[in-house]
Amino acid sequence: MNKWTLLCISLFVAMSCREKQAQYGGYHEYPAYQGKDLGLTYTPAASTFRLWSPVAKNVVVHLYRSGTGDNRIETVNMDSQENGLWQARVAKDLNGLFYTFQVETDSLTLDETPGIYAKATGVNGRRAAIIDWNVTHPEGWADDRRPNTVSFHEAVLYEMHIRDYTIHPSAGSRYPGKYLGLTERLTRNPAGEATGLDHLSELGITHVHLLPAFDFRTVNETKLDSPQFNWGYDPQNYNVPEGSYATDPYNPVIRIREFKQMVQALHASGIRVVMDVVYNHTGETEKSNFNLEVPGYYYRHKPDGSWSDAAACGNETASERTMMRKFMIESCLWWVKEYHIDGFRFDLMGIHDIQTMNELTAELMAAEPSLIFYGEGWTAGGSPLPDSLRALKANMTRVDRVAAFSDELRDGLKGSVFDELSTGFVNGSPGAAMSVKFGIVGAVQHPQVNYPEVNYSKNPWAREPWQCINYVSCHDNHTLADKLRISGKGNFSPSDLEKMDLLANGVVLTSQGIPFIHAGEEMMRTKKGDHNSYNKPDSINAIDWTWKSRYKRIVEHYKSLIAQRRAHPSFTMPTASQVRDHLSFLPTPSGVIAYTLDGSVSEDQWKDILVIANTNSTTATLSLPPATRWKVSYDGSTADGTSTKEYSGSVKVASKTLVVCYR
Numbered sequence: 297m298n299k300w301t302l303l304c305i306s307l308f309v310a311m312s313c314r315e316k317q318a319q320y321g322g323y324h325e326y327p328a329y330q331g332k333d334l335g336l337t338y339t340p341a342a343s344t345f346r347l348w349s350p351v352a353k354n355v356v357v358h359l360y361r362s363g364t365g366d367n368r369i370e371t372v373n374m375d376s377q378e379n380g381l382w383q384a385r386v387a388k389d390l391n392g393l394f395y396t397f398q399v400e401t402d403s404l405t406l407d408e409t410p411g412i413y414a415k416a417t418g419v420n421g422r423r424a425a426i427i428d429w430n431v432t433h434p435e436g437w438a439d440d441r442r443p444n445t446v447s448f449h450e451a452v453l454y455e456m457h458i459r460d461y462t463i464h465p466s467a468g469s470r471y472p473g474k475y476l477g478l479t480e481r482l483t484r485n486p487a488g489e490a491t492g493l494d495h496l497s498e499l500g501i502t503h504v505h506l507l508p509a510f511d512f513r514t515v516n517e518t519k520l521d522s523p524q525f526n527w528g529y530d531p532q533n534y535n536v537p538e539g540s541y542a543t544d545p546y547n548p549v550i551r552i553r554e555f556k557q558m559v560q561a562l563h564a565s566g567i568r569v570v571m572d573v574v575y576n577h578t579g580e581t582e583k584s585n586f587n588l589e590v591p592g593y594y595y596r597h598k599p600d601g602s603w604s605d606a607a608a609c610g611n612e613t614a615s616e617r618t619m620m621r622k623f624m625i626e627s628c629l630w631w632v633k634e635y636h637i638d639g640f641r642f643d644l645m646g647i648h649d650i651q652t653m654n655e656l657t658a659e660l661m662a663a664e665p666s667l668i669f670y671g672e673g674w675t676a677g678g679s680p681l682p683d684s685l686r687a688l689k690a691n692m693t694r695v696d697r698v699a700a701f702s703d704e705l706r707d708g709l710k711g712s713v714f715d716e717l718s719t720g721f722v723n724g725s726p727g728a729a730m731s732v733k734f735g736i737v738g739a740v741q742h743p744q745v746n747y748p749e750v751n752y753s754k755n756p757w758a759r760e761p762w763q764c765i766n767y768v769s770c771h772d773n774h775t776l777a778d779k780l781r782i783s784g785k786g787n788f789s790p791s792d793l794e795k796m797d798l799l800a801n802g803v804v805l806t807s808q809g810i811p812f813i814h815a816g817e818e819m820m821r822t823k824k825g826d827h828n829s830y831n832k833p834d835s836i837n838a839i840d841w842t843w844k845s846r847y848k849r850i851v852e853h854y855k856s857l858i859a860q861r862r863a864h865p866s867f868t869m870p871t872a873s874q875v876r877d878h879l880s881f882l883p884t885p886s887g888v889i890a891y892t893l894d895g896s897v898s899e900d901q902w903k904d905i906l907v908i909a910n911t912n913s914t915t916a917t918l919s920l921p922p923a924t925r926w927k928v929s930y931d932g933s934t935a936d937g938t939s940t941k942e943y944s945g946s947v948k949v950a951s952k953t954l955v956v957c958y959r
């Protein structure tokens with residue numbers, strides 16, 4: 297071949313590159329693929345591989361004997377079909393093998409990827425696995441039923457990290473830190489008190505919310521003998537369970553089966569399972585599975601073409617693009633149908649567009665009407681997609697079936713998460729009362745809430761009270777006990793701290809909206825003052841179950857407050873108009889909030905309920921309407937609801953205490 301021929305070939309290749317790139321005016325012009333069969337379709341007779349990449353000029357599937365190592369068996373060429381689809385069919389039984397896709401564009405040969413639709417992988421999620429799904433079902437899986445649980449507005453959520461919950465020796469687990477750790481019954485701490493699953497049953501919560509349990513990047517699954525920790529907000533394979541929580545991360549079936557065993561055990565205990573999902577960004581950027589299929593397409597970009605980063609993790613995904621929206625919907629459906637997941641918590645939901653959230657929840661609810669959805673109605677940075685289009689807290693009235701976290705109540709109760717010394721209603725800032733009232737009514741319009749006085753939102757943002765997730769702490773930032781202690785600068789006694797912890801969640805557990813408890817709050821969980829423990833060792837993050845003995849009294853109060861809520865529908869009114877009409881704040885001195893609930897609307901066995909929170913360091917006395925007698929349900933002295941106290945004329949509320957009376 298002479299140099300003129302070579303030059304002609306080069307020119308031809310360069311021209312066809314330009315033609316290929318010029319084919320689309322932007323990502324929105326990429327043709328979409330409608331089929332719901334991307335990834336692998338396996339039968340013993342044949343495996344069909346499908347991948348969408350309209351910019352590819354060639355795609356292959358590599359078959360491997362193992363999930364890792366130098367053991368490639370063969371490479372199969374994929375055929376280009378319409379609308380960017382690439383397809384290959386191998387007419388033999390590939391069960392037990394592993395595979396990767398590899399995409400070549402005009403300018404690049406990309407790294408191998410298990411593909412974004414991979415549903416089983418080998419260790420560290422590098423290669424997808426071809427498995428027989430029938431062997432992933434634990435015994436009795438066909439009979440697994442979602443517990444007959446409450447409607448969304450009656451839910452009580454409990455947020456936990458799988459490893460944290462059972463990794464400490466005091467958990468008494470045979471599977472510390474694993475999926476199976478949440479399947480064990482009769483586990484006890486050294487004092488003989490229930491831990492793990494039995495503790496959850498005792499508490500009486502309705503839903504466990506698991507921090508990321510899909511396959512994430514940072515924990516090296518080949519080195520599980522060395523201590524490693526991560527929350528898991530660095531997604532790698534969205535449709536595969538994380539390997540480090542499995543007893544064997546190499547065998548692709550094991551993590552799937554053990555995840556199902558966990559769901560099955562929770563369901564059998566009457567508890568539903570919510571997954572924390574992180575579609576808003578990927579752990580890798582350039583070399584994420586998304587980007588190894590269709591470079592750039594799944595992400596938002598700045599005008600200069602660089603990665604936009606509303607997630608503050610290096611990138612943000614583009615839910616408004618057809619194939620990203622499709623991916624999110626099919627991914628959630630997969631977890632619901634295959635793993636019997638009962639709900640989703642969307643990390644940085646404010647990055648996702650409203651249309652996607654509405655289409656997603658509509659499709660999911662059509663498949664399973666009892667699912668629940670909630671998310672963070674904010675971002676961690678600016679996004680190129682206009683605010684008005686995104687599922688931000690301020691736009692919640694346009695998001696059909698999804699709730700959002702209320703930072704108003706969270707910080708109103710105990711001070712800003714961004715300033716460790718700042719205080720809220722329960723720990724020294726009685727002026728924060730209006731932000732607390734905002735949460736008590738479930739973030740809906742209420743005539744007695746003066747919105748300009750509220751810390752963050754100057755308007756109600758919930759259409760109905762169930763759209764408001766009320767909480768005082770979560771995995772992010774300081775634990776409640778740490779925040780109270782640090783903000784007190786040494787001035788709060790241990791007894792004060794316990795009272796304030798109980799008062800804070802006492803307010804949460806009597807408020808309208810959905811209460812959310814951070815695992816361990818009920819036993820004064822500490823992370824030793826660490827406010828960002830996402831990669832910290834177990835010595836910071838683990839639940840130490842000896843706390844349950846030390847704070848036995850506090851745990852009993854949480855149980856009693858949860859039971860009280862679940863027994864009385866007045867605390868969980870389903871509509872904003874009911875809250876407006878049947879929740880009335882009473883005039884109170886500074887540092888005290890009091891309100892009544894008219895039980896008639898909810899057919900509550902209690903005709904009227906009176907809730908009083910006194911944050912002052914002295915007893916508060918509140919006058920009551922004459923000729924009424926109020927019985928005490930809860931007053932911070934006894935936790936078991938056996939109080940025989942009654943009040944008429946006036947009620948005395950001890951310092952830093954919540955009182956609930958009824959008649």
Ligand code: CA
Pocket residue numbers: 420421511512513514515517532538539540
């Ligand atoms: Ca992993």
